[in-house]
Amino acid sequence: MKNLREMQEDDIDKVVAIIDSHDEDDAEEAEAGYRQIGGTYDNYVYEINGEALGVTGFSIPPGCEQTYWLSWTYIDEKHTNKGHGRKMLSEIIEHIKVAGGRKLFVKVSDYVDPEDGAIYAAALHLYKSLGFKVEITHKNFYDKGEAQIILGMRLKDKEDLMIEDKICNIQFDGVFEIAETDNAYSFSWHDQGEYPLEAEDVKVGIDAVKADGARAVFLSFPSHISNIEEPLLQAGFSSAGTLKDYYQDGLDEKHYSLYL
Numbered sequence: 001m002k003n004l005r006e007m008q009e010d011d012i013d014k015v016v017a018i019i020d021s022h023d024e025d026d027a028e029e030a031e032a033g034y035r036q037i038g039g040t041y042d043n044y045v046y047e048i049n050g051e052a053l054g055v056t057g058f059s060i061p062p063g064c065e066q067t068y069w070l071s072w073t074y075i076d077e078k079h080t081n082k083g084h085g086r087k088m089l090s091e092i093i094e095h096i097k098v099a100g101g102r103k104l105f106v107k108v109s110d111y112v113d114p115e116d117g118a119i120y121a122a123a124l125h126l127y128k129s130l131g132f133k134v135e136i137t138h139k140n141f142y143d144k145g146e147a148q149i150i151l152g153m154r155l156k157d158k159e160d161l162m163i164e165d166k167i168c169n170i171q172f173d174g175v176f177e178i179a180e181t182d183n184a185y186s187f188s189w190h191d192q193g194e195y196p197l198e199a200e201d202v203k204v205g206i207d208a209v210k211a212d213g214a215r216a217v218f219l220s221f222p223s224h225i226s227n228i229e230e231p232l233l234q235a236g237f238s239s240a241g242t243l244k245d246y247y248q249d250g251l252d253e254k255h256y257s258l259y260l
């Protein structure tokens with residue numbers, strides 16, 4: 001990597017200032033993550049002539065084969081629109097490819113700030129021009145009127161793998177507010193339940209988040225679990241799209257949403 005170097009703990013203040021130059025809430029959220037043990041790991045500072053101008057990085061979701069997510073990606077507002085973002089993103093994408101990355105995802109909001117306008121529009125433009133394609137748009141995700149756009153990019157040719165469907169005893173075991181959202185919830189789950197999921201079980205979860213003041217619920221499951229969609233739809237969820245080849249080639253992640 002030419003202009004990227006691994007982020008260290010003593011970079012946190014300047015990196016947070018870079019993020020804060022665009023958005024105070026993102027800066028706070030990012031700082032909380034960086035300050036956790038190992039929180040700067042897999043993050044990179046973009047430097048030109050010794051000056052830190054940007055930050056990017058990635059995370060690797062568990063249970064997936066060579067799947068990556070881009071993490072906080074910012075260029076200091078004073079230095080935007082000079083080609084740094086494109087250079088920084090090209091370098092991190094190349095790094096992930098060399099590390100064996102198969103599929104790369106990124107999430108972006110469509111927030112329109114009353115004063116600064118569509119603050120993520122440049123990012124969306126850049127991602128698309130670098131080869132990402134929109135895979136899912138969750139309307140009213142972060143807040144009412146603020147969508148989450150999930151883009152994906154293949155880094156390797158697709159392998160032709162046959163994934164067999166399976167029946168699972170999915171059981172919900174908790175509800176939680178999704179990070180960075182205002183009252184959007186999800187359910188945690190495991191697949192060792194005593195019996196297959198029924199619409200009534202889903203409704204118990206819906207009632208629990210309603211009691212917490214939830215505005216919407218977003219769920220996702222591996223696409224080969226063949227007995228999950230019916231109870232979700234019966235309980236009022238709608239299909240919200242698919243992240244292609246998310247877990248491995250041929251095994252997608254199906255998303256569902258319910259607006260309360």
Ligand SMILES: CC(C)(COP(=O)(O)OP(=O)(O)OC[C@H]1O[C@@H](n2cnc3c(N)ncnc32)[C@H](O)[C@@H]1OP(=O)(O)O)[C@@H](O)C(=O)NCCC(=O)NCCS
Pocket residue numbers: 022071072073074075076079080081082083084085086087107108109118119120121122123124125126129
């Ligand atoms: C996204 C970001 C990293 C880009 O950095 P940058 O240094 O400005 O990037 P570049 O100068 O290489 O490229 C900017 C591109 O966006 C385009 N652009 C600028 N403002 C735009 C807008 N309002 N709408 C659409 N495109 C826009 C530029 O024309 C340029 O495209 P081009 O190379 O095809 O001409 C930077 O704008 C940023 O930090 N934004 C806020 C944070 C963010 O959105 N992060 C990603 C989501 S978490």
